Amino acid sequence: MKAVILAGGMGTRMRPLTYTTTKPMIPFLNKPVIDHIVTKLARQGFKEVILTTNYMPEVIEEYFGDGEKWGVEFKTVMEDEPLGTAGSVRNALHHLDETFAVIQGDNISEIDIAKLYKDHKKMGGLLTICLMEVKDVSLFGIAEMRDDEITAYKEKPEPEEVFSNLANTGIYIIEPEVLDMIPLSFYDFSKNLFPKMLKERKKICGSVTHSFWRDVGTPRDYMEATQYFLKGNNLLAPGAAVDGKVHKSVLGRDSRVSGELDSSVLFERVVVEKGAVVEESLIGSGTVVKKGAQIGPSCVIGDNVIIEEGAIVLSNSRIGPNITVGSHNKVGGLLVPDEFKDI
Incomplete structure (x- = not known):
């Protein structure tokens, strides 16, 4: 066939x-x-x-x-x-x-x-x-x-x-x-x-x-399908590590969570530092969420983004790859690097 x-x-x-x-x-x-x-x-x-x-x-x-x-x-x-x-x-x-x-x-x-x-x-x-x-x-x-x-x-x-x-x-x-x-x-x-x-x-x-x-x-549909298959559990890829709080979430290979993660998906090599909170969001590979930062709910973060200490990413935001959100800044909406704006 x-x-x-x-x-x-x-x-x-x-x-x-x-x-x-x-x-x-x-x-x-x-x-x-x-x-x-x-x-x-x-x-x-x-x-x-x-x-x-x-x-x-x-x-x-x-x-x-x-x-x-x-x-x-x-x-x-x-x-x-x-x-x-x-x-x-x-x-x-x-x-x-x-x-x-x-x-x-x-x-x-x-x-x-x-x-x-x-x-x-x-x-x-x-x-x-x-x-x-x-x-x-x-x-x-x-x-x-x-x-x-x-x-x-x-x-x-x-x-x-x-x-x-x-x-x-x-x-x-x-x-x-x-x-x-x-x-x-x-x-x-x-x-x-x-x-x-x-x-x-x-x-x-x-x-x-x-x-x-x-x-x-x-x-939205991606996250709903994820929760259907998780059935209230977590899914950790090889090399993923947790010493924080993780609930109904997916951790990609070599990701590490020391903060709080709720109903979210991390791709490979994502770091969520102590005191950081990620809620109902989708986080691209290589992104770092530093101490005390907050993301979500309902955010999509691209690859290799840095969310500096104490920064807040408001609900329903989308942040493109390779962007840095400065320490204690509050951002929302759509942030896209110049090289992707014409795509």
Whole structure:
């Protein structure tokens, strides 16, 4: 079985972390998001994984190599310009000569994609969308079904347009002939392909999952998914050390906490000194939070930031890489170094 992972885009919603890496390579529970996806695909019997991207492909290629360590054949297909979700898959046409899965590169889930593949074959459609019941459909595409077949689809509906609570998870099983319906240009699954297929009465099926699924492409969703898997515990990578207070948090490799850490995530080599407090925040690699400093809640701090003694980073702030917040200063909002302002 083959799977395509969509990793295009610059991950702007996860800045400042994505100034220095690509979104699928952001650590989640101490290994890159995309590592979780590839590992799960391999365990479920997928043998070939194709990554489509247009941003920092070398970071992912260096990490995975040929995929042998994961038991898969790993390939990268580069877009010269953004092609949209469907367009990027069409761009990988030369690798897709059989039924294949499509997964978004910022999804963390417990969905059995191999089972979805089998269900797709039984239902006999050209394309199957994995659906999930949600309370707020405003941020999703929604589908209406008759038996197993999708009869209507609407992307991010207005309140008066809502006809279903079944949301698109961005996980698909697709027959290769569908690629012939996608032009060699920017083309989106939800906005372009699904409406086209329904209009032409091409069979799209739906499969409803009740497993955990989350798009971790925003800090809020990333943190909520982290807490789901922590289940009230802490997770410490090798070399991490604690001689302070840590609650419901993740510590990356060689991080050290002598202060207080609550419901937060530290990447590699982060130091939180005695008397410092970090609350419900995401802290990039190599950052130092000095004595008596305070961060959060709901902050995102980039790599190699220094929060000097007694400084305060107000809630909902984002601080870009390599910035120093001076001793006893109080900062808020967005702080970005000049070299990243035009990205």
